[in-house]
Amino acid sequence: MSLPNEYPDFFARFYDVIYDHVRSSSDHDYYLNKILESKGPVLEVGVGTGRFFIEALNRRADIDGIDISPEMILVLKQKLPSKHHKRIKVQDLCTLKMPRKYELIIAPFRVFMHLPEVNDQLSALNSVYDHLLPGGKFIFDLFVPNLKMIAEGVDNMNDFNGEYEPGKKLQRFTSMNADPVNQLSYVTFTFVWTENDKEYTEEWKTQLRFFFRYELEHLLCRSKFKSYHIYGDFSEGELTRDSKEFIVVCK
Ligand SMILES: C[S@@+](CC[C@H](N)C(=O)[O-])C[C@H]1O[C@@H](n2cnc3c(N)ncnc32)[C@H](O)[C@@H]1O
Structure with a gap:
């Protein structure tokens, strides 16, 4: 059974109220610092309503965003000056097609977990890889299955x-x-x-x-990425038996 992945209008409408409250304390500084430290352009895939995107732009990051959900993109556009609208597009991460390449691509907050099929997971990893500049990085997170x-x-x-x-x-x-x-x-x-x-x-x-650790590692080995590291928290601590997060940094 496969259920729809596109976030509906009421979910998009209340997203910021709920997730600024329940999520931002854990991942906000990590992703924002990665964006601001990047020496070149950044792409956020699954940008949603712009939890990182807007602050990053306000702090002069050169950042673009894509999301599969028109409803999420609509909420983001309503918060953005029109001169920045060209930076965001409705697109599927599995068939990414952007006119430029990036130093850093990020998929914060479970974006990758919206892909139930292995073929889509591999297409997503390889599309991202094809949009990285030499030496570029892709960072995403998943929860450790409870x-x-x-x-x-x-x-x-x-x-x-x-x-x-x-x-x-x-x-x-x-x-x-x-x-x-x-x-x-x-x-x-x-x-x-x-x-x-x-x-x-x-x-x-x-x-x-949901992904178990070694399935994730095998998947990454089947992708075009040359190397990866999986951390266990947003301070980039190593994985332990008590880790709640997989933070995956691929090169
Ligand atoms: C939990 S939200 C995270 C949004 C944002 N990154 C954040 O941290 O607040 C997951 C987002 O991934 C998007 N998404 C799911 N599947 C996608 C796909 N195949 N391609 C692009 N975006 C996708 C959803 O529409 C949603 O906006």
Whole structure:
């Protein structure tokens, strides 16, 4: 069973409110510093609503972005001066086609886990490789599979309860059940929000592909990349048995 990967409008609309809260404390400085330290142009694949992109541009980075979801790109464009709109495109990472090459390409926050099929994973790695300047790097992250969660699933966990604007309530509930053979987490996100004194509910079902360490290493060896290093956290600490993240740096 394959579920849609394109983020729907209500997910894009509330993305910043939720993920600035639940994600930015862990990965923000890592990716922003990588972008700002880059000696040449940078591409963010799966740029989303621009969690890094906007700050990077404001700090004079030469950065472009692509994303498969028109809804996410729309939210990003609404936040960007029109002179920068040419820097972002709706594109699939697996068939990347950009007019220039990059010193650094990044895919922050599980972008690669949106590719369930091995052929797409290899196409994505090789398309990225083909868009790197000599000596360039590709950095992406995945979560380390949590075996307890895979076994038990998640039942309607309330992972956000706040306001999206002053006085306007937003809650999100997440459920997950895993298929360990095909290494897929089937996720249902339910959004409940208030607007004009009415309550709205919308649901999105999608899947994330999870990777074990040596599958990831074999995949990288089958790609065009010449070398790689997998770190275990956003300080680039080595992998340990307690690591929660795979941070993959490919050359
Ligand atoms: C969790 S969001 C991360 C967005 C952003 N990088 C961030 O850190 O906030 C994953 C993004 O990957 C995009 N995506 C998923 N599959 C993709 C593909 N095949 N090609 C390009 N973008 C994709 C989604 O549309 C979504 O915007």
